[in-house]
Amino acid sequence: xxxxxxxxxxxxxxxxxxxxxxxxxxxxxxxxxxxxxxxxxxxxxxxxxxxxxxxxxxxxxxxxxxxxxxxxxxxxxxxxxxxxxxxxxxxxxxxxxxxxxxxxxxxxxxxxxxxxxxxxxxxxxxxxxxxxxxxxxxxxxxxxxxxxxx
Amino acid sequence: xxxxxxxxxxxxxxxxxxxxxxxxxxxxxxxxxxxxxxxxxxxxxxxxxxxxxxxxxxxxxxxxxxxxxxxxxxxxxxxxxxxxxxxxxxxxxxxxxxxxxxxxxxxxxxxxxxxxxxxxxxxxxxxxxxxxxxxxxxxxxxxxxxxxxxxxxxxxxxxxxxxxxxxxxxxxxxxxxxxxxxxxxxxxxxxxxxxxxxxxxxxxxxxxxxxxxxxxxxxxxxxxxxxxxxxxxxxxxxxxxxxxxxxxxxxxxxxxxxxxxxxxxxxxxxxxxxxxxxxxxxxxxxxxxxxxxxxxxxxxxxxxxxxxxxxxxxxxxxxxxxxxxxxxxxxxxxxxxxxxxxxxxxxxxxxxxxxxxxxxxxxxxxxxxxxxxxxxxxxxxxxxxxxxxxxxxxxxxxxxxxxxxxxxxxxxxxxxxxxxxxxxxxxxxxxxxxxxxxxxxxxxxxxxxxxxxxxxxxxxxxxxxxxxxxxxxxxxxxxxxxxxxxxxxxxxxxxxxxxxxxxxxxxxxxxxxxxxxxxxxxxxxxxxxxxxxxxxxxxxxxxxxxxxxxxxxxxxxxxxxxxxxxx
Numbered sequence: 001x002x003x004x005x006x007x008x009x010x011x012x013x014x015x016x017x018x019x020x021x022x023x024x025x026x027x028x029x030x031x032x033x034x035x036x037x038x039x040x041x042x043x044x045x046x047x048x049x050x051x052x053x054x055x056x057x058x059x060x061x062x063x064x065x066x067x068x069x070x071x072x073x074x075x076x077x078x079x080x081x082x083x084x085x086x087x088x089x090x091x092x093x094x095x096x097x098x099x100x101x102x103x104x105x106x107x108x109x110x111x112x113x114x115x116x117x118x119x120x121x122x123x124x125x126x127x128x129x130x131x132x133x134x135x136x137x138x139x140x141x142x143x144x145x146x147x148x149x150x
Numbered sequence: 151x152x153x154x155x156x157x158x159x160x161x162x163x164x165x166x167x168x169x170x171x172x173x174x175x176x177x178x179x180x181x182x183x184x185x186x187x188x189x190x191x192x193x194x195x196x197x198x199x200x201x202x203x204x205x206x207x208x209x210x211x212x213x214x215x216x217x218x219x220x221x222x223x224x225x226x227x228x229x230x231x232x233x234x235x236x237x238x239x240x241x242x243x244x245x246x247x248x249x250x251x252x253x254x255x256x257x258x259x260x261x262x263x264x265x266x267x268x269x270x271x272x273x274x275x276x277x278x279x280x281x282x283x284x285x286x287x288x289x290x291x292x293x294x295x296x297x298x299x300x301x302x303x304x305x306x307x308x309x310x311x312x313x314x315x316x317x318x319x320x321x322x323x324x325x326x327x328x329x330x331x332x333x334x335x336x337x338x339x340x341x342x343x344x345x346x347x348x349x350x351x352x353x354x355x356x357x358x359x360x361x362x363x364x365x366x367x368x369x370x371x372x373x374x375x376x377x378x379x380x381x382x383x384x385x386x387x388x389x390x391x392x393x394x395x396x397x398x399x400x401x402x403x404x405x406x407x408x409x410x411x412x413x414x415x416x417x418x419x420x421x422x423x424x425x426x427x428x429x430x431x432x433x434x435x436x437x438x439x440x441x442x443x444x445x446x447x448x449x450x451x452x453x454x455x456x457x458x459x460x461x462x463x464x465x466x467x468x469x470x471x472x473x474x475x476x477x478x479x480x481x482x483x484x485x486x487x488x489x490x491x492x493x494x495x496x497x498x499x500x501x502x503x504x505x506x507x508x509x510x511x512x513x514x515x516x517x518x519x520x521x522x523x524x525x526x527x528x529x530x531x532x533x534x535x536x537x538x539x540x541x542x543x544x545x546x547x548x549x550x551x552x553x554x555x556x557x558x559x560x561x562x563x564x565x566x567x568x569x570x571x572x573x574x575x576x577x578x579x580x581x582x583x584x585x586x587x588x589x590x591x592x593x594x595x596x597x598x599x600x601x602x603x604x605x606x607x608x609x610x611x612x613x614x615x616x617x618x619x620x621x622x623x624x625x626x627x628x629x630x631x632x633x634x635x636x637x638x639x640x641x642x643x644x645x646x647x648x649x650x651x652x653x654x655x656x657x658x659x660x661x662x663x664x665x666x667x668x669x670x671x672x673x674x675x676x677x678x679x680x681x682x683x684x685x686x687x688x689x690x691x692x693x694x695x696x697x698x699x700x701x702x703x704x705x706x707x708x709x710x711x712x713x714x715x716x717x
Contacts, residue, residue: 077316080215105320110216113226114198121191135191141212142229 039083040074042103046090047072061089062129063145080106081144084119088129094120115141203240204300207307211238222246227312235312236297237407240305288353292342292405313405315367319360321402322458328399329472329653332458333505335404339363339451340498342406347444347494354443355406358450359431360457362408430463434485445487448497452482452490468610470626470652473709474504547711548685548704557686558696561703562587568706569603576695581636587696594633595695596645599702600626604649638691642698643684644674646705681708 037045047054058068063085070076071086078086083104087097097120098108109116118139122132133143200208211228217237218225222245226238289295295311318335321327327335339358346353433449456479457463459471471479478500484490491497551557565574573579579598580589600606610626626648648655648670654677655670678684683704687697 107215107217107227110219112219112224113213113216114195115212115214116216117195117198118191121194139192139195142214142233 036103036105038074039078039104040072042100043086043090044072050090052090057086057089059089060091060129061085061087062133063089078104079145080104084109085129085144087123088127088132091126092123094124097123114139119144202302202304204302204305204307207238207300207309211236211309213238228309236309237294237312238307238309240307243304243306246306288346288349288409290342290345292338292403293345294405294407313364313366313407315364315405317361318363318365318404318458321365322360322461327458329459329475330505331400331402332455333475333501335363335402335458336451336455337498337501337505338404339406339454340494340501342404343444343447343451343494344498347447352444353409355409355447356450357408357431358406358447358454359463360454362406363454364405364407366403366405433483433487435487443487444494445490445492448482448490448494449484449487451494451497452479455479455482467607470606472504472653473650475501478504547707548682549707551686554686554688558587558694558700561686561700562696564703564706565603565699568703571603573599573602574695574699580695581634581692587699588694590636590692591695591698592633593627593631593635593637596637596642596698597627597633599698600645600649636692637698639684639687639689639693639697639701640671640675642687642693642701643678644671646683646701647674647677649702650705650709683708 043057044054047057054069054072058065058072061068063071063082067076071078071082080101083101083106084097087100090096090100092100094109101108109120111117111120115136118135118141119132121127122135127135129144136143211230213226213228214235215227216224217227222242224240224242226240228236228238230236286296294313297309297311299309300307316324343355343358346355431450431453433446435446453463455475456465456471459475459479460466460469470476478497481500482490482497491500549560551560562574562576566572573595574587576584576586576589578585579592579595580586581592584590597611600611601608606626612625612627627645644655655673683701685704686700687693689697693701
């Protein structure tokens with residue numbers, strides 16, 4: 001039989017990774033699409049708010065250049081992995097990355113998923129995409145961008 | 151406990167700091183032997199506990215995404231070693247029980263304490279039947295293939311095909327779906343449901359909603375394609391109208407997912423004791439009035455159709471829906487299951503009849519056959535061609551009369567009978583108190599007809615007296631009129647067409663186009679030309695009460711003949 005008390009709750013698991021106490025606020029699944037801004041508007045806004053050029057974000061995200069520009073123009077729906085790469089491109093922490101995933105209508109990073117934990121760890125510690133990919137590779141996990149662009 | 155965690159994080163972060171800046175800060179050529187962030191991460195990962203998941207499942211798949219976690223079910227996207235994606239559902243056995251002796255039927259325990267045992271089956275049998283052996287059988291077009299199941303003491307895991315695509319609620323919020331696309335989606339859903347309902351042991355999905363319908367993407371975009379497009383037009387900042395138009399004509403392929411609460415219909419049971427489903431989409435009996443059968447899915451399909459057409463699953467009388475489809479919605483969502491379609495095939499037939507593109511296709515086929523006949527038989531071909539090109543709006547729908555007076559008299563009695571009224575006899579509503587069918591009709595009369603006979607909302611009919619032009623979408627009559635004003639024929643035709651087929655004139659705006667014409671009026675006029683709904687109404691301005699009846703009666707007959715208006 002399973003002893004439930006041996007498992008950590010979701011919140012405890014996040015606590016184990018990071019000190020942020022307000023996990024619930026960004027773990028709620030967003031099916032109210034109408035209330036969310038479009039991804040392209042959102043990332044364009046982020047660029048101007050942070051005075052950073054899309055070009056730089058795309059390069060740091062290690063996304064193919066022309067595909068990256070199409071993301072900013074709004075003509076493509078990126079996969080979850082591509083959105084995560086964008087989060088690295090912006091140098092986001094986990095909280096901001098969760099918001100970005102939500103805007104892109106993708107599932108949030110979940111502490112129960114080891115691969116997500118590695119990615120979250122990388123984001124929170126300011127790793128680059130390459131460093132994080134290396135870590136995924138070392139841990140025998142699928143690299144970001146391996147799946148198709150949906 | 152918490153201090154420990156915070157210390158841990160600080161430790162992790164300072165380690166990363168050192169790893170990143172060690173060289174420059176300490177003048178070292180190589181990173182020192184100090185704590186490495188990767189080691190700390192490895193340590194952290196080592197704390198992950200997998201023993202709850204079946205070992206074979208964990209060794210074969212890597213979880214990449216957690217889609218949901220509720221009611222003791224975790225849903226993950228997983229990848230195998232070849233990079234193929236699947237959806238895995240992990241059922242916590244402390245919440246779910248499985249009668250594994252016969253069919254692997256899972257039953258949700260009402261009491262979360264876990265005190266229930268398998269022998270309490272009189273309480274739980276059939277509550278939320280999930281039969282995995284059945285799920286494996288039911289694969290087909292538009293249904294994800296179930297591949298395997300894994301089990302241990304703590305969990306039961308099912309693995310199914312991952313459907314590449316976008317949930318319909320999101321697709322509909324981001325793309326304007328055409329009526330053809332909406333009808334087609336619902337018809338595809340009918341096919342999928344027919345496959346489930348028409349088995350020896352019917353399977354009722356019971357959670358039909360846009361979130362559970364995936365719009366499949368025909369092929370995923372390649373980098374090459376993206377690059378080519380970028381080179382071709384870097385200034386194409388936004389989608390052109392032509393692109394949007396062509397997207398509205400695309401055929402969308404769908405799949406139905408989430409067979410979590412799908413169940414085998416057990417005709418011996420008469421009530422579902424526990425509510426399962428999604429509130430707006432669930433039929434009344436799913437709240438426990440009686441056992442749900444295939445008509446529960448028919449109900450939800452009706453709600454889905456309404457959502458796709460109006461943007462809301464709930465009824466809104468202010469949004470006019472293309473009438474043939476509105477009738478299908480009403481019949482699907484009747485409170486009592488007896489009043490609904492009894493079989494999903496009937497829904498599909500009704501949708502096919504209401505689907506304009508299907509009708510056009512049918513006409514095209516008939517024309518093709520007639521052209522062939524014309525070649526073969528020479529002289530009769532043209533006449534046959536002429537006859538069939540009028541469908542679905544047949545000229546024969548409007549009876550032939552020797553005089554316009556006869557037409558008017560017939561139309562007046564037709565309309566009075568149809569709506570059980572005297573309004574069209576002209577006892578009131580004529581200009582300057584004139585009476586009789588020859589009296590000039592007023593806007594006031596028209597508004598009464600719209601409200602009393604056609605059941606339109608008074609606020610929707612009465613446009614506010616604001617500055618011109620005002621937005622037309624919120625009001626049936628796009629102009630601001632006084633009740634004492636007269637009506638010209640083209641306005642009457644516009645009103646008649648809008649009553650029966652609002653989408654046909656939906657591009658209407660109160661702004662005149664480049665030709666100085668109102669687009670909706672022009673569309674309505676062309677339609678009148680094609681179908682003959684103006685037959686007998688001879689004067690362009692100041693139409694009479696009789697002519698008003700005539701235009702409305704002609705329109706009603708034309709649409710009834712086309713099968714678009716039910717009795």
